[in-house]
Amino acid sequence: MAARPVVEVRGLWKSFGDKEALRGVDLKLHDGETLVVLGPSGCGKSVLLKHVIGLMEPDRGSIIVEGRDLSGLSQAELNEIRQKFGMVFQGAALFDSMTVGDNVALPLREHRGMKGERLSALVEEKLELVGLKGISSLRPAELSGGMKKRVALARAIALDPDIILYDEPTTGLDPVMAEQINELIRSTQRKLNASSIVVTHDLHSACFTGDMVALMDEGRIAFYGTTDELTTTENEAVRNFIARGHPAATGAPGGSGAGPACADDPFA
Ligand SMILES: Nc1ncnc2c1ncn2[C@@H]1O[C@H](COP(=O)(O)OP(=O)(O)OP(=O)(O)O)[C@@H](O)[C@H]1O
Ligand SMILES: [Mg+2]
Structure with a gap:
């Protein structure tokens, strides 16, 4: 250390x-x-x-x-x-009106000015890291509690x-979902x-x-x-x-x- x-x-x-x-x-x-x-x-x-x-x-x-x-x-x-810092807020704190992909893209757009193909590819990469490939067009309301926490983590790690x-x-x-998050x-x-x-x-x-x-x-x-x-x-x-x-x-x-x-x- x-x-x-x-x-x-x-x-x-x-x-x-x-x-x-x-x-x-x-x-x-x-x-x-x-x-x-x-x-x-x-x-x-x-x-x-x-x-x-x-x-x-x-x-x-x-x-x-x-x-x-x-x-x-x-x-x-x-x-x-x-x-x-990346922060996973208590209760996930996703924007319900935005798609999963736009939620994860938010810090990349805001702080890195990213857009287009490069942005989509990076969003997909972050979602893949949390085991949620291919769900970027869904809305938070369509996700389980555990999936929301994963998306919140994908957003938190967007800026490395x-x-x-x-x-x-x-x-x-x-307990099963909780264990998956612990492992993640x-x-x-x-x-x-x-x-x-x-x-x-x-x-x-x-x-x-x-x-x-x-x-x-x-x-x-x-x-x-x-x-x-x-x-x-x-x-x-x-x-x-x-x-x-x-x-x-x-x-x-x-x-x-x-x-x-x-x-x-x-x-x-
Ligand atoms: N913005 C705020 N305005 C007024 N009081 C607050 C505010 N934020 C927290 N508190 C109070 O400060 C204390 C600590 O709150 P905190 O949210 O840190 O608890 P916690 O340990 O995170 O609890 P939990 O496990 O329920 O999330 C509580 O009494 C809470 O009511
Ligand atoms: Mg608390």
Whole structure:
């Protein structure tokens, strides 16, 4: 792993009115690594990602991307940094009025000024990477939940990002579909050699996709370690998170979630 992190979050605080969403988050993403951010609903995961990509401004603290502090950058500089990122938003966030192909083409048109045959070929290539060849003329309404997440990933990798951010990539999918997305995250990582942050509350997804894991609890990082350490730690927040029995934590609807953290870890 490289010495300098690709993304560094330092002492990040953010409130909305009386609600303190982030209360001093420190976190590092290293080159080529997949960092999973786990945590219960409402603990601040999405807000954290939005700061990393510069969509929200900190009340206090800083975000440093490839050595550059985002605060104090001009809008043009921020736009340039944002192109290093691909983001798969929670719920896919596709444009329903556009075809699948136009959704994937959007960043290429906007940021690279691409059009015509070259654009269509590249869109098809990106769709093929996520296992969806030949569907570019369909509309999002014609796709399953898992297919929508794949299209969102194809759009996120359109500009060959250095860093990919995934917000709840498996939420709302059945276990088979969720597993396909987990595998896609891993294979995309290998093919693009990107660094990734995967936000999830799904423990199995965390173990399958992650190198490092951070557990967020009430706006703070309560645990940071490897997926192996997640299994063995006595950290109270981790034990509580597992014991609380998020159905998704076992990969099975209604599961107890109360086993060893990474019992179904493919590397165990
Ligand atoms: N734009 C906003 N305006 C006001 N409050 C917000 C805003 N965005 C987030 N919050 C609040 O900040 C807290 C953290 O929200 P966040 O969306 O980061 O949670 P999360 O961990 O992503 O949850 P989930 O797992 O349900 O997606 C919540 O209390 C939420 O209501
Ligand atoms: Mg969220």
